[in-house]
Amino acid sequence: MMFAFRMINSDAQSTWMASLRKFGIYAGKPGDSAQMIDWEDVRHFLAAAQSGTLSGAARSLKVDHATVSRRLAALEADLDVKLVDRLPRSCRLTSVGSQVFDRAVEMETAADGIARLAKAAHAPLFGRITLSAPPVLVTHLLTDQLTRFREKHPDIRLSLSSQPQRVSLSRREADVAVRFIRPEEISSVTRKIGTLAFGLYAHRSYAHLAAPDRWEFIGWDQTFADTPAQSWLVGIAGRRPIVCELTYSSEHLIAVRAGVGVAGLPCFIGDRDRDLVRINERVPHFARDIWLLVHRDLHKTPAVRAVMDFVVAAVAEYPDLATQ
Helix, strand or coil: CCCEECCCCHHHHHHHHHHHHHHCCCCCCCCCCCCCEEHHHHHHHHHHHHHCCHHHHHHHHCCCHHHHHHHHHHHHHHHCCCCEEECCCCEEECHHHHHHHHHHHHHHHHHHHHHHHHHHCCCCCCEEEEEEECHHHHHHHHHHHHHHHHHHCCCEEEEEEECCCCCCCCCCCCCEEEECCCCCCCCEEEEEEEEEEEEEEEECCCCCCCCHHHCCEEEECHHHCCCHHHHHHHHHHCCCCEEEEECCHHHHHHHHHCCCCEEEEEHHHHCCCCCEEEECCCCCCEEEEEEEEEECCCCCCHHHHHHHHHHHHHHHCCHHHCCC
């Protein structure tokens, strides 16, 4: 998305300059000739400021390092001010750059708000809706229900994104999101739709099933090393070994079915597998709340509502996921 600020006539020029001065990105007088400021340049500046490096900005924007450097230089030239000190391994905002960054964030928020309002204006049940959810729910719950959703809403293209990290609804990284942590964004409409309970499981033929002191555990790798689920499992394991670390619950399920060891799995997955045994002996209760959220600008849009209803219905089909 590109926004170019270009003056049309004297009245428009005065209005736009006042706006630019409000955002802190134009310091000229009302009578000066206006410059064109390319929103893409501002966007690349924001990415560099947020990541702290030009290479980090390039990765987040999916462009090359040279593009970020060129865009940043163009913005500095347009504004005739230095925004960033380029250091050997990082980039640091100048004092003016810090002020411009604050205003640029406001610009980004406003631009994203315009895009959300435009999307909300498309009332019919059609279009592309992005749903972000934790991998375990995408793999073992939502994907199974896609055929039903497609039959009911053939004109909605549902983009189902499996993401362990949070996404920003304000930045339009997703239209609807599901999380295991209660959302705090004041710009979002949130609802608790279920509870994901975990249990301890082993294969029926696991060699040490009857000898708890010899259990070996399947843990989460560094991606989820600091999560409550890993803390829960490590607390159960105690001094007993964690013999392998995997990223996603789908991988844990394969490993426990292969007899590698004992794993912590969501109960709605483990209890459905007839080859697995749920171990209840001195296992502390552990569960994660399931939260559904959408930006307030979109929550009444019919296509978005259809996707939200789809998620709620999918969760409600499993008693183990019912809200507690």
